[in-house]
Amino acid sequence: MKIVDIAESTRPIKSDIRNAYIDFSKMTLSLVAVVTDVIRDGKPVIGYGFNSNGRYGQGGLIRDRFRPRILEADPASLLDATGENIDAHKVWAQMMINEKPGGHGERSVAVGTIDMAVWDAVAKIAGKPLYQLLAERYGTGTPNPRVFVYAAGGYYYPGKGLDGLRKEMESYLARGYSVVKMKIGGASLADDCERIESVLKILGPGQQLAVDANGRFDLPTAIAYGKALSQYPLFWYEEAGDPLDYELQAKLGEVYAGPMATGENLFSMQDARNLIRHGGMRPDRDWLQFDCALSYGLVEYLRTLAMLKEHGWSASRCIPHGGHQMSLAIAAGLGLGGNESYPDLFQPYGGFPDGVKVDNGYVTLPPLPGIGFEGKSDLIAEMRALAS
Numbered sequence: 605m606k607i608v609d610i611a612e613s614t615r616p617i618k619s620d621i622r623n624a625y626i627d628f629s630k631m632t633l634s635l636v637a638v639v640t641d642v643i644r645d646g647k648p649v650i651g652y653g654f655n656s657n658g659r660y661g662q663g664g665l666i667r668d669r670f671r672p673r674i675l676e677a678d679p680a681s682l683l684d685a686t687g688e689n690i691d692a693h694k695v696w697a698q699m700m701i702n703e704k705p706g707g708h709g710e711r712s713v714a715v716g717t718i719d720m721a722v723w724d725a726v727a728k729i730a731g732k733p734l735y736q737l738l739a740e741r742y743g744t745g746t747p748n749p750r751v752f753v754y755a756a757g758g759y760y761y762p763g764k765g766l767d768g769l770r771k772e773m774e775s776y777l778a779r780g781y782s783v784v785k786m787k788i789g790g791a792s793l794a795d796d797c798e799r800i801e802s803v804l805k806i807l808g809p810g811q812q813l814a815v816d817a818n819g820r821f822d823l824p825t826a827i828a829y830g831k832a833l834s835q836y837p838l839f840w841y842e843e844a845g846d847p848l849d850y851e852l853q854a855k856l857g858e859v860y861a862g863p864m865a866t867g868e869n870l871f872s873m874q875d876a877r878n879l880i881r882h883g884g885m886r887p888d889r890d891w892l893q894f895d896c897a898l899s900y901g902l903v904e905y906l907r908t909l910a911m912l913k914e915h916g917w918s919a920s921r922c923i924p925h926g927g928h929q930m931s932l933a934i935a936a937g938l939g940l941g942g943n944e945s946y947p948d949l950f951q952p953y954g955g956f957p958d959g960v961k962v963d964n965g966y967v968t969l970p971p972l973p974g975i976g977f978e979g980k981s982d983l984i985a986e987m988r989a990l991a992s
């Protein structure tokens with residue numbers, strides 16, 4: 605049994621949206637296929653993966669370093685103890701040969717993308733949903749396929765006024781979401797407060813709004829926003845300052861009593877640990893958004909979950925960034941607090957298998973082998989085209 609090829613293609617996911625820090629006019633991602641010689645139902649097992657929005661495609665790194673390292677390895681050295689499946693941890697270690705520690709940069713995105721495809725293949729070879737495999741290997745043994753999801757959007761967009769913002773949020777609520785998220789920090793504080801209030805007005809009982817500043821603020825601005833936001837019953841105040849400025853996060857937490865969220869731009873267990881050690885995040889109310897598809901994959905995410913446990917944090921405080929099915933599977937398998945979802949953006953990569961509906965803020969994952977990409981017809985069509 606072996607991995608016979610790894611294909612990569614860099615795909616556009618561009619749009620006219622803008623957050624407080626970047627626009628998405630040239631955004632791309634990497635789609636990968638990990639092809640094995642294992643035959644199931646008469647066909648070779650192929651695992652698929654892609655990286656989340658925000659960090660662009662990683663074709664160069666994948667082709668120059670990570671693909672050749674896997675393909676050059678003795679295939680037997682990448683198998684688990686049974687010899688009947690691939691060991692994702694061994695594949696990960698093979699990718700990271702001759703990589704120095706620290707300075708995590710964006711190689712974590714390339715590795716995370718391949719890692720997603722490896723886990724998809726591992727679960728397909730095992731013939732079970734990834735969430736089931738994860739619950740059995742690393743969790744309680746029993747997955748919970750009902751996962752909380754929230755609707756992320758509320759971007760700045762040319763010509764989009766308060767009416768447009770409200771309509772967007774109404775359409776998410778109409779689709780069954782109970783929590784919606786919008787951008788802040790790309791307008792003045794007064795304008796952002798007006799935008800927030802216009803959305804709060806349409807929320808019913810049990811519905812909440814989260815806001816995301818995408819790391820835009822310095823400490824005085826983060827605190828000025830914090831003081832203004834304190835008057836609203838927000839689900840969370842996300843990424844106020846630079847993702848690596850742990851002191852800013854800690855000082856904000858001293859004056860902002862509501863829930864804070866951050867972590868989508870921390871790409872290693874060590875960076876996540878520094879946030880936990882120095883960022884003043886509060887395990888009783890704050891949220892952690894580490895996204896395995898940007899941060900060395902699930903092999904590293906398992907280390908991050910172990911680190912969190914050591915520091916007294918529950919996995920249920922994690923709601924990853926990225927809106928992909930990989931994090932849905934991890935949430936169902938390992939008891940995360942939920943997952944992000946972009947109902948109208950970054951398609952066909954985000955979202956759920958066809959027919960899965962959001963019900964009062966939750967989705968129930970069908971028992972598809974692997975991550976479940978085969979259940980999403982527009983996505984699997986792109987994936988299959990890459991592998992053939």
Ligand SMILES: O=C([O-])CC(=O)C(=O)O
Binds near residue numbers: 657868
């Ligand atoms: O706008 C982005 O870069 C995406 C983002 O922060 C999120 O989904 O939380």
Ligand SMILES: [Mg+2]
Binds near residue numbers: 816818
């Ligand atoms: Mg964010």
